[in-house]
Amino acid sequence: MIYSGVLTKMRTELSDTVQYYLVWKDDFIHMNQLIGKKISINFLKYECLNCGLQKKIFRQGLCYDCFSSIPQAGEWVISPEKSKAHLDEEDRDLEYEKRSQLQPHIVYLANSSDVKVGVTRKTQVPTRWIDQGAHEAIEIVEVPNRYLAGITEVALKNHVADKTNWRKMLTNDVLDLDLHAERDKLKQFIPDEARDYYLASNKETEIKFPVEKYPEKVKTLNLSKSPFYEGLLRGIKGQYLIFDDGTAFNVRGHEGHVVEIKVVL
Template sequence: MSAVGYLSELQHEPSSPVRYYLVVGDERFSLNERIGTKIVLTYLDEKACCHCGRISKKLYNNGYCYPCFIKLAECDLCIVKPHECHYHLGTCRDESFAESHCMIPHYVYLAVSSGIKVGLTRKNRELTRWVDQGAVRAIPLAETPTRKLAGEMEFLISQHIPDKTDWRKMLRGQIEDVDLIRVREQVKEILPEEYRSYLLEVDEIFEFTYPMTGEMEKVKSLTFDKIPQIEGILTGIKGQYLILDQGVINMKKHTGYKVKVDWCV
């Protein structure tokens, strides 16, 4: 089986283990059944913007051409630093985008991917967010009416708890044993009173397992920016990573790359 097209980030469905799909152009292929088989990904020396389709020598922010990168609201700095949201200042790049993506309920959460981390996500997108980060456990901490408020809470908590994932430890399965309920109670104590009305009393811990055939001893990153062809036995999938016996490839970072995919049975 083979396919040719522009890559998109991995799609997935919450199940046990998580069910993954590889998206190549307009085609979508279920991956879980292909673990244990050889995959060959050949870069065809072409990239296209995931938003406008423009052919571009260089892509930014996981798949955007430079014009889209500097004009689209979803590429603004406040997306990665939501506490710096400037919608209220009247300088948002796209108010309609803000109203549908930012001025809506968000969760602040605690998750364990390698160690404990704090993060935020749009409400009803939390499962997607947690799987993208390779989380094995997660729990909502608070629900806010806007992304900016969630960002302010996340920023305050990040002074005490990391807001980044160690992706190498995550892929190797080096997961800290963390009591999320206990950490949640500790976090509540450090929050200023003005944020406490947004706190949730949810005790359900969401847990995730991933299609993996074993643990990795070393993590070698593979990218088409260095080699035109990536191949190997697919041994697992976690977060946005295809795990091969020869190394790992972050599919989200290769959004917009045109490739030929071959499966060797």
């Protein structure tokens, strides 16, 4: 069976084991069903997720021109503390920024490789944690806008990491930790503006990923350098496909790449 289309990050469902779906324009693949099968990935061309043109992808599935201009790629997306919609100040498109920034946001702790702090819209829980490959996560505060979440993250990352060690995550070199205790340690560092939003009683979320075998060492597949790959799929974690030879393919990192995926056997 052969599928083709432009890559976007896999859609997910949290159940006993995370379910993954690769969605095309007119079709989709339930990726869990391909685990244990040999598949091939063939890179055909680029296609910007915004303008649809065949232009080299710069970041986030976008060509340089779109990344530099559309509101979905504003600086506040990566740096929430730079959000200004609550001040009625425009970055690129105030109407869009108000819709995105002026809604409930969560500051959380997630354990993917080590404990890290992060920010996401409330509507993206638990999707954000799954995408990061976290096997456990817990909310710290729920605030009414992105700015408050951003300044809280900035304050807390002086005391806990804000990045995931993706190699440790993919080799499953991780420990189970008491995130309730880790959260309580950080309470004293929450900024005054966000302290009333502290969540003291919510429970830790545990996430199980569909992986038959974790690699001892990981090597990444970059389709721009190696446009064809074939291997036995052994699992999925975060937004990575994990193959039997230790190759890991970051689907999200290849958004905007048009590919052909073939189930070999």
